[in-house]
Amino acid sequence: MFEKEHWEFLVTHWGTPMTKVVSKKNKERRGNQTMMHTTGTKSFAHVSAEIEEDEGIQLSRADLFIPTHVNKDGKATDAAASELIVDACSFLMSSFMLLSPTILGHISGSGYRIGDCNCLGDLLS
Structure with missing residues (x-):
């Protein structure tokens, strides 16, 4: 399904502070x-x-x-x-x-x- 390097990139990306801030804002927006x-x-x-x-x-x-x-x-x-x-x-x-x-x-x-x-x-x- 995913190649190993793609998966590793995504996990690293999702762990960045900026991505976490964007994710939190999007979660709040979806709730509204x-x-x-x-x-x-x-x-x-x-x-x-x-x-x-x-x-x-x-x-x-x-x-x-x-x-x-x-x-x-x-x-x-x-x-x-x-x-x-x-x-x-x-x-x-x-x-x-x-x-x-x-x-x-x-x-x-x-x-x-x-x-x-x-x-x-x-x-x-």
């Missing part, structure tokens, strides 16, 4: 985290690339949050992640509702212009 992710050692960039390749879509940071903070059973990793997912979904739904007249206006071909609010009339009549 409020949300746990489910990617393990895989980077978010790697997860994003896999999803983009499988599904053929480019993910935003918001799109990437759910697959990296939900367990295999579909539950959020913790309460903080759950709250953020609910807030994000609510925001996206309200944004979709605000955008839907724009989308409907384009679909209806009603000569829609930015700022128009009457595109539904053509679709409903």
Whole structure:
């Protein structure tokens, strides 16, 4: 697995005062985290690339949050992640509702212009 000289280097490195200070700070920082992710050692960039390749879509940071903070059973990793997912979904739904007249206006071909609010009339009549 490890060559002997690599292992000896690591043991020596981990024993240095500077490495011990950095390790202690990182341990404290990890203790302050409020949300746990489910990617393990895989980077978010790697997860994003896999999803983009499988599904053929480019993910935003918001799109990437759910697959990296939900367990295999579909539950959020913790309460903080759950709250953020609910807030994000609510925001996206309200944004979709605000955008839907724009989308409907384009679909209806009603000569829609930015700022128009009457595109539904053509679709409903």
